[in-house]
Amino acid sequence: MKRLTTLILILITIFYGALLFAMTPTGGDDITIIHAGTLLAVPGTAPKERQSLVISNGKVIEIIDGFVNAEEYSTESNVTTVDLSQRFVMPGMMDMHVHLTMDNRAARSNFYKTSDADFAMVAVENASLTLMAGVTTVRDLMAMSGEAIMAVRDAINRGVIPGPRIIAAGYALSATAGHSDHFNVREDFAQLYHSSGVCDGAVDCRRAVRDQYKLGAEVIKIMATGGGGDRNGKKDSAAEMFSDELVAIVQAAHRLDLKVTAHAHGTDGINAALEAGVDSVEHSSYMDDTSIKLYRKTGAHLVATAALPKYFQQHPDIPDPVKMGLKVKAVEVNELLHKAHKNGVLFSMGSDAGISNHGDNADELLSYVEIGMTPMEAIETATVNTAALLGMSDKLGSLEPGKIADVIALDRDPLQDISAVKEVSYVMRNGIVFKHR
Ligand SMILES: [Zn+2]
Incomplete structure (x- = not known):
C-alpha cells in the first residue's frame, strides 16, 4: 500500500511538473520576425527588398516576401517583430x-x-x-x-x-x-x-x-x-x-x-x-x-x-x-x-x-x-x-530555413560601398539579440 501511495505521488509530481513546464514561456517557443529593408540571405545571390525573416529556437524558420505582422503570422505563439526596414540585413x-x-x-x-x-x-x-x-x-x-x-x-x-x-x-x-x-x-x-x-x-x-x-x-x-x-x-x-x-x-x-x-x-x-x-x-x-x-x-x-x-x-x-x-x-x-x-x-x-x-x-x-x-x-x-x-555549411554562412540565426544589420548597403560593414547596428547570434541601436 505504501509503495502504491509513493507511486501515485511520483506520478502526480511528474504530471504537474510537465504541466508547469508546458505553461512556462520558454525562449524556444518565442518567434521573432525581422522586417528587413534589404535581405542578403545567401551571399553570392542577389539580395531582396522587404523581406520577413522568421526565427525561432535560435534558427531561421522561413523567409517571407513582404513585411508580415505578428498577428498575421501566429496567434498561438509569442511573436516579436523587429523593425530593420531601413537596414541591410545579412548573415553574421x-x-x-x-x-x-x-x-x-x-x-x-x-x-x-x-x-x-x-x-x-x-x-x-x-x-x-x-x-x-x-x-x-x-x-x-x-x-x-x-x-x-x-x-x-x-x-x-x-x-x-x-x-x-x-x-x-x-x-x-x-x-x-x-x-x-x-x-x-x-x-x-x-x-x-x-x-x-x-x-x-x-x-x-x-x-x-x-x-x-x-x-x-x-x-x-x-x-x-x-x-x-x-x-x-x-x-x-x-x-x-x-x-x-x-x-x-x-x-x-x-x-x-x-x-x-x-x-x-x-x-x-x-x-x-x-x-x-x-x-x-x-x-x-x-x-x-x-x-x-x-x-x-x-x-x-x-x-x-x-x-x-x-x-x-x-x-x-x-x-x-x-x-x-x-x-x-x-x-x-x-x-x-x-x-x-x-x-x-x-x-x-x-x-x-x-x-x-x-x-x-x-x-x-x-x-x-x-x-x-x-x-x-x-x-x-x-x-x-x-x-x-569550418565544414559547417549546413548550419552557418547564410540565412535559410534550418540554419542558425546569426543575423546582423548594417546602416548602409555594403554592395554599394564595402565600408558599410563597419557600421553594424544590430547583432543576433543563435537567435539572441546582443545589439540593437
Ligand atoms: Zn595570428
Missing part, C-alpha cells in the same frame, strides 16, 4: 583568424606577467568587442593560455557572457625555436613555459595534435614558417617544419575530425603545408604559381590577413622588425593576393585581430575589395566561404 560575419587572449595594448598580454585568469579576462573583453562588430563566429588561432580560451568559449556557449562562437586551436604547433616557441628569453624561462604545441619529429607532432585535442581544441594551427618580421619569415626562408612533421600533423588532426590551418609567409612553407594537405593557409604572403595550383587542386582556403600591413603602417609605435617585414608585404603581397583571387583561389576572411584591434575585424573586407574583389565576393569570404572552411 565570421573571422577565421583572431587571438582573443592577445591584445595589442601590450601590457595586457605580457606572457611573463599575466596569469591564465588574466588572459581569460582579456578574452572576455575582446570577445564582446568582436561580437558587437558583427562577427558571430571566430577561429581563435593560438591562445596565450589554452585553458583561458577554452573556458571563455564554453562560457559563451553556456550564454553566460557575450561573444562570438569560438572555434579554438589552443596552442599553435611549432618546431623548437619556431614561430610560437619562446625564444629571446632566459633558457630556464623558456624551459618552464614550454608549450604543449612545440614538437619535433613526426611522432612528437602527432602527440602535440592530441594534446591540443585533449585541451579542447576544435582546429589545429601549425606554424610552418617564422613571423612576418622574423628571420625565418622571409620570402625565401625554408619551412620551419619538415614535410613528415606537417603530414603527421594533418593526418593526426583529420583522424580526430579537426581541420588544420598553417601560418606561412615564405613560398617554401606555403607549398609544403599545402602539399601536406592543410585545409587553409594563413597570410600566404609570398605565393608562387605552384602555390596557386596547389590551392586549386586541394581546395584549401587562403586566409589573407590583408588589412594587417595597413594597420602597421598607421601605427608607428609597432616595433621596427615587425613593421619592416610587413612594409615589404603591403606592396608585393597585395599583387600576389590579386593574382590568387583572379585564378580562382578560395578566400576565407581572417583579420589577425589581437595583433590589430579587436572589433576592427571587418577592415579585412575593405582590403579584399582593394585587391580586386567585388563587395559581394568580399562578403562571401566572411560568410559562405568561412562556413565551408
Whole structure:
C-alpha cells in the first residue's frame, strides 16, 4: 500500500511538473520576425527588398516576401517583430583568424606577467568587442593560455557572457625555436613555459595534435614558417617544419575530425603545408604559381590577413622588425593576393585581430575589395566561404530555413560601398539579440 501511495505521488509530481513546464514561456517557443529593408540571405545571390525573416529556437524558420505582422503570422505563439526596414540585413560575419587572449595594448598580454585568469579576462573583453562588430563566429588561432580560451568559449556557449562562437586551436604547433616557441628569453624561462604545441619529429607532432585535442581544441594551427618580421619569415626562408612533421600533423588532426590551418609567409612553407594537405593557409604572403595550383587542386582556403600591413603602417609605435617585414608585404603581397583571387583561389576572411584591434575585424573586407574583389565576393569570404572552411555549411554562412540565426544589420548597403560593414547596428547570434541601436 505504501509503495502504491509513493507511486501515485511520483506520478502526480511528474504530471504537474510537465504541466508547469508546458505553461512556462520558454525562449524556444518565442518567434521573432525581422522586417528587413534589404535581405542578403545567401551571399553570392542577389539580395531582396522587404523581406520577413522568421526565427525561432535560435534558427531561421522561413523567409517571407513582404513585411508580415505578428498577428498575421501566429496567434498561438509569442511573436516579436523587429523593425530593420531601413537596414541591410545579412548573415553574421565570421573571422577565421583572431587571438582573443592577445591584445595589442601590450601590457595586457605580457606572457611573463599575466596569469591564465588574466588572459581569460582579456578574452572576455575582446570577445564582446568582436561580437558587437558583427562577427558571430571566430577561429581563435593560438591562445596565450589554452585553458583561458577554452573556458571563455564554453562560457559563451553556456550564454553566460557575450561573444562570438569560438572555434579554438589552443596552442599553435611549432618546431623548437619556431614561430610560437619562446625564444629571446632566459633558457630556464623558456624551459618552464614550454608549450604543449612545440614538437619535433613526426611522432612528437602527432602527440602535440592530441594534446591540443585533449585541451579542447576544435582546429589545429601549425606554424610552418617564422613571423612576418622574423628571420625565418622571409620570402625565401625554408619551412620551419619538415614535410613528415606537417603530414603527421594533418593526418593526426583529420583522424580526430579537426581541420588544420598553417601560418606561412615564405613560398617554401606555403607549398609544403599545402602539399601536406592543410585545409587553409594563413597570410600566404609570398605565393608562387605552384602555390596557386596547389590551392586549386586541394581546395584549401587562403586566409589573407590583408588589412594587417595597413594597420602597421598607421601605427608607428609597432616595433621596427615587425613593421619592416610587413612594409615589404603591403606592396608585393597585395599583387600576389590579386593574382590568387583572379585564378580562382578560395578566400576565407581572417583579420589577425589581437595583433590589430579587436572589433576592427571587418577592415579585412575593405582590403579584399582593394585587391580586386567585388563587395559581394568580399562578403562571401566572411560568410559562405568561412562556413565551408569550418565544414559547417549546413548550419552557418547564410540565412535559410534550418540554419542558425546569426543575423546582423548594417546602416548602409555594403554592395554599394564595402565600408558599410563597419557600421553594424544590430547583432543576433543563435537567435539572441546582443545589439540593437
Ligand atoms: Zn595570428
